[in-house]
Amino acid sequence: MNTTRNNDFTSIITGRRSIRKYDTSVKISKEEMTEILTEATLAPSSVNMQPWRFLIIESQEAKAKLATIAKFNQLQVETSAAMIAVFGDLNNFDYAEEIYGTAVERGLMPAEVKERQLTSLGAHFAKLPADVNRETVLIDAGLVSMQLMLAARAHGYDTNAIGGFEKDQIAELFDMDKERYIPVMLISIGKAVEEGYASVRLPVDTVAQWK
């Protein structure tokens, strides 16, 4: 099943608005949310470690918990089809064997290349400073979050990226190891019932220089 309803890239990026209020009667099936996440996670990441992790918060009970740490964003929590909590996994190298092993199984990588790369990556991660790992994970989580918001629009939904919540509390609230999983953002998703505001961007000449 492919439920994509809008495939027009220009309209997807130019029509995206931060939407706070959603149609409460619209839910997103696990099947469709899985498609959206499958599209989102086609994003690239540092040495393909895919350090992003997601909680799809959609039950009344889980939303009520989230509401306690997202006080300025109650409207999104209450009306969205789901709130997606995006985390970065600091232990992302734990999945290296699975990722590279699958590449070999699928004939995408010779076994000897996998062994060589895993040895080299193992050495890299063993001496990777914690702050560099953390920053890489945040950047990669930013990449996937953008693609997630665009994939949502391709499926006919809108989103709001939210940084304003109690980041220090979210992992424990959902029984995750807070030393391992670092909070990145919340993304509300659902069917918009407002137009959202157009917002201003700085001119390209202000943010870019040619060399």
Added chain:
Amino acid sequence: MNTTRNNDFTSIITGRRSIRKYDTSVKISKEEMTEILTEATLAPSSVNMQPWRFLIIESQEAKAKLATIAKFNQLQVETSAAMIAVFGDLNNFDYAEEIYGTAVERGLMPAEVKERQLTSLGAHFAKLPADVNRETVLIDAGLVSMQLMLAARAHGYDTNAIGGFEKDQIAELFDMDKERYIPVMLISIGKAVEEGYASVRLPVDTVAQWK
């Protein structure tokens, strides 16, 4: 002028590969690069501060400088139409007056809302811990980088997101204040002359949980 050549969202995201080798005869005009950056910077950011900054490194001289700090990625530096260095601006609040003032000028925001928001944001940024500012900037820079790579594909180009370079040296090398501008990634861009490798993604059930 609109030079967009591919508007098919599905093909843009599913066909994206990390490309290392480009057609050296293909350059990207400043006009078209400006369009790509205009599309990229439609990405959202925390309180719309747009903390992303870009160096478009395309001259032989600037590329030769960059090559000294990107030793494992010489092929991209040599063959790309340009290397885009993405930075985060830790002083992004300096642009608040310009961003919100323009919104008022364009009739997108009443003047009193602007004043109220700038007062509130001023108080927020004044007490924002440096590490929180830094992490927010990295996440926002991740968002814009993803949209940049997709916009590039809409214009018929391919990219490679590169984290492996001497991040501690890039600002000074290009005469930027390294205390203010933090390096995020390099993005090579150009016309691909190789297919690139398909790569494996972890199953959604491994990276997501429903609550």
